[in-house]
Amino acid sequence: xxxxxxxxxxxxxxxxxxxxxxxxxxxxxxxxxxxxxxxxxxxxxxxxxxxxxxxxxxxxxxxxxxxxxxxxxxxxxxxxxxxxxxxxxxxxxxxxxxxxxxxxxxxxxxxxxxxxxxxxxxxxxxxxxxxxxxxxxxxxxxxxxxxxxxxxxxxxxxxxxxxxxxxxxxxxxxxxxxxxxxxxxxxxxxxxxxxxxxxxxxxxxxxxxxxxxxxxxxxxxxxxxxxxxxxxxxxxxxxxxxxxxxxxxxxxxxxxxxxxxxxxxxxxxxxxxxxxxxxxxxxxxxxxxxxxxxxxxxxxxxxxxxxxxxxxxxxxxxxxxxxxxxxxxxxxxxxxxxxxxxxxx
Amino acid sequence: xxxxxxxxxxxxxxxxxxxxxxxxxxxxxxxxxxxxxxxxxxxxxxxxxxxxxxxxxxxxxxxxxxxxxxxxxxxxxxxxxxxxxxxxxxxxxxxxxxxxxxxxxxxxxxxxxxxxxxxxxxxxxxxxxxxxxxxxxxxxxxxxxxxxxxxxxxxxxxxxxxxxxxxxxxxxxxxxxxxxxxxxxxxxxxxxxxxxxxxxxxxxxxxxxxxxxxxxxxxxxxxxxxxxxxxxxxxxxx
Numbered sequence: 001x002x003x004x005x006x007x008x009x010x011x012x013x014x015x016x017x018x019x020x021x022x023x024x025x026x027x028x029x030x031x032x033x034x035x036x037x038x039x040x041x042x043x044x045x046x047x048x049x050x051x052x053x054x055x056x057x058x059x060x061x062x063x064x065x066x067x068x069x070x071x072x073x074x075x076x077x078x079x080x081x082x083x084x085x086x087x088x089x090x091x092x093x094x095x096x097x098x099x100x101x102x103x104x105x106x107x108x109x110x111x112x113x114x115x116x117x118x119x120x121x122x123x124x125x126x127x128x129x130x131x132x133x134x135x136x137x138x139x140x141x142x143x144x145x146x147x148x149x150x151x152x153x154x155x156x157x158x159x160x161x162x163x164x165x166x167x168x169x170x171x172x173x174x175x176x177x178x179x180x181x182x183x184x185x186x187x188x189x190x191x192x193x194x195x196x197x198x199x200x201x202x203x204x205x206x207x208x209x210x211x212x213x214x215x216x217x218x219x220x221x222x223x224x225x226x227x228x229x230x231x232x233x234x235x236x237x238x239x240x241x242x243x244x245x246x247x248x249x250x251x252x253x254x255x256x257x258x259x260x261x262x263x264x265x266x267x268x269x270x271x272x273x274x275x276x277x278x279x280x281x282x283x284x285x286x287x288x289x290x291x292x293x294x295x296x297x298x299x300x301x302x303x304x305x306x307x308x309x310x311x312x313x314x315x316x317x318x319x320x321x322x323x324x325x326x327x328x329x330x331x332x333x334x335x336x337x338x339x340x341x342x343x344x345x
Numbered sequence: 346x347x348x349x350x351x352x353x354x355x356x357x358x359x360x361x362x363x364x365x366x367x368x369x370x371x372x373x374x375x376x377x378x379x380x381x382x383x384x385x386x387x388x389x390x391x392x393x394x395x396x397x398x399x400x401x402x403x404x405x406x407x408x409x410x411x412x413x414x415x416x417x418x419x420x421x422x423x424x425x426x427x428x429x430x431x432x433x434x435x436x437x438x439x440x441x442x443x444x445x446x447x448x449x450x451x452x453x454x455x456x457x458x459x460x461x462x463x464x465x466x467x468x469x470x471x472x473x474x475x476x477x478x479x480x481x482x483x484x485x486x487x488x489x490x491x492x493x494x495x496x497x498x499x500x501x502x503x504x505x506x507x508x509x510x511x512x513x514x515x516x517x518x519x520x521x522x523x524x525x526x527x528x529x530x531x532x533x534x535x536x537x538x539x540x541x542x543x544x545x546x547x548x549x550x551x552x553x554x555x556x557x558x559x560x561x562x563x564x565x566x567x568x569x570x571x572x573x574x575x576x577x578x579x580x581x582x583x
Contacts, residue, residue: 191451198448201437208397208435209495210423210452 008185016178020171029170031282033238036173038278039271040180040231042258046270047184048224049259051193053200054217055109058116059255061123062091062225064246066232068127071242074151076138079160080237087233088226095225099218106214117252124247147243154237173234177271180227184267187223196220250293257296261303263310272311348375349411350503350533351396356405358391365391367557368405375502378529380544380565381537383554384577389537390432392554393507396535397429398422409503424452428501428532432508434488438481442472442491445480449495466498470524486517493524504532510540522546545569553577 023032045059069090073083098119102112131144140148154169156162164172187193199206199213207213236242245251254277262273277296284292307314351373358366366388373379381389394400396407398419406415414422423429437445446466450459467476470490480488489509496504509525510518518540525547528534538544544551544565551568553560555577561568568574 191456194444195448195451198437198440198444201440202435204399204419204431205435205437205495206448207418207420208423208429208431209449209499210420212418212420 005186005189008189009182012178012181012185016174016181020174024167024170027279029167031279033170033173034235035275035278036170036177037231037234037238038258038274040173040177040234041228041255042262042270042274043177043180043184043267044224044227044231045255046259046262046264046267047187047227048220049256050264050266050270051188051200052196052217052220052224054221054224055113055256056116056221056224057113057252057256058120059224059228060247060249060251061116061120062095062228063232063235063251063255064123064127064242064244065091065094065225066229067236067242067246068148068232069229070233070236071148071151072137072140072142074153074236075140075148078152080152080154081157084154084230084233087236088229091229091232092222092226096218096222099221100214103214103217103221117249120247120249120252124244124249127244127247145244147241149241151236151240153240169237173238176230176234180230181267181271184227188267192216192219254296257300259310261299261310263312263314266310266312266316269310269312276311349373350375350377350409351535352408353392353396354406354408356392356395356407357403358388358395358400359403364557366395366402369557369559371552371559373503373533373535375533376529376531377550378525378534378548379536380548380551381535381554382539382544382551382568383560387554388557389554390507391557393505393535393537397427397431397505399431423499426453426499426502428496428499428504430492430496430504430506430509432511432537434485434492436480436488436492436495439479441477441479442483442494443467443476445491446494446498450498453499462498466494469497469527470494471520485512486514489513489517490520490524493521493528497524497528500531502532504528504534506534507537508539509536510538510543518543541569 041059041063044062045056048054048056048059066087070083070087073086074080077083102115107115127142128145130142131146133141135142135144140151142148152160154164154172156164188197195206195211196216199211199216203213232246235246255274258273258277259270260273261277262271263269277299280299281292281296284290284295303310349372351371353369353371356366356369356371357364369388369392371392381392383389391400395402398414398417398421401416406413408414409422409425409427412425414425419429437448443463447459447463450462450466454462467473470493472487472491472494475483475487480491483491489512493509496506510521513521522543525534525536536547548565550562551565552562553568553574560577561571561574563571
């Protein structure tokens, strides 16, 4: 369906363009930057979980690995282009290795959750205990729970002195988020993406069709980690410090909540869920009456009870109910499931 | 001598102390149609799972077109051009009929060719009216038919069906018979089945399993009239 892909690409470009222009009028770009980064992180799990059927409790591990990879290599290399690429590659390779271990070991879903969770914990513990001066990679001190501050931030590729910051950095993050959305769209429309959705639906059937489920799930897992790693690298640039908290369980849980609230099995849902909830957290952080975690928990509970499919699927169902009443040209067209479902399948 | 599509030598499957399949020697020629029957627990399904790779046999070998496939994973066996339908319907529930069949076709063809093959199979199985519906919303008979479509679209030379007629109405069974004859023009088939009416209408040679072993292997009419078979299997049902 190349025509559909072009249409999607145009839509994403337009929406990204308009948002880059409009949103800074309402919210500060410093906050918007991190919302875009979280959106990308949400999308990474949205892809792996919502379309690949792999519930990963450790998406934060790849996010943190990306951030640390960036910080460490930026200190050692002194510019940002190569570290940014490594921020994508390091988590991807790590995930490919971990994924191969799990999927070729024929682990069930529950154990997969447990292992990804434990890996996140291990990373957290390990990085946390590297406070001593003997823990260095090249010129970079790992710094334990204090993290790594003071690394070179993003610069124009090839010109190490031209730093990208402030409004410009927001635009870079937003454009990258748009690009990742397009990439994910293209992926889901490709045979690889359609087969991945088939695997989510029924692994046995897909293997009886002749597909190597293990290899394909590993690849999907690595792609999700690469996106999370990119988000991590961008986050490191935004925060200008990386700390072990990036690997915290709270962070992992939050990503999962974003996906549930936004809507699994959609591309837009996890992005909106991430940006919306992170913004809510930001607003709540400015007052001291109610606790942040309490509200996030309440939101999750309410969604699970009343809107279990999430915001985006609910909205698109509403939209369809409205549009469905309008007469259509051909009867067959009406039988065709709406676009979102076709994307799933 | 005709080409051998499927052959097993001394295939044995043990679960702890239970021998579910006991030194089964089985031979199927190209474009042959064979039904496997036997009472519950006779080892038909275990035998079926061992040749499809869903289980790995304890002993013995499996050959497909002369290639040893013992202990292979199902996806490798399927990749040889073997179509498999399991006992319980194994379909992709939230996807459309078209997508289900397309995914099966895509394994052996490019994207465009898969589109064409999918249309062809949808036509062949008369699924046109429901091709955009999700599998989860279809009736049991329709789901079974879609699963046959998944099997057929790969142009297999060996088809293994576990209870394809289970739970089907009379009209659906008749349609199934037609489809199976159509498939049989290209492929050898092994069909595990309980429905005697159905077996009579499609089979020539029948293999009877009893307590993990092959009890007898003969023409369908002589099997049905055999007193031993009647005792172990049909006798109990009558």
